[in-house]
Amino acid sequence: MATFTTWEALRTAIKDAIANHVAGAPCVGEYAIGSRRLTYRSYEELCKLYEKTFYLEGLENTGSRPRASFGRYRRFS
Numbered sequence: 001m002a003t004f005t006t007w008e009a010l011r012t013a014i015k016d017a018i019a020n021h022v023a024g025a026p027c028v029g030e031y032a033i034g035s036r037r038l039t040y041r042s043y044e045e046l047c048k049l050y051e052k053t054f055y056l057e058g059l060e061n062t063g064s065r066p067r068a069s070f071g072r073y074r075r076f077s
Helices: 007-022 042-061
Strands: 003-004 030-031 034-039
Touching: 003 007, 003 042, 007 042, 034 042
Parallel strands: 003 030
Antiparallel strands: 030 034
């Protein structure tokens, strides 16, 4: 299992694993970044894992946005 500190480094390793698979290596492995463990057992899972890294990176980079209310209070007469 390989451990990474950046999402870009993980994506580079996934691309290398895809290249190794094309060259004939088995397509099985596991990666860890932080507390997340990402496992793949087929070429399709490896491609989905590559796409998932963008989603997970986006989750980490989103901050809490302030809420804005554009309504107004109703007056009952």
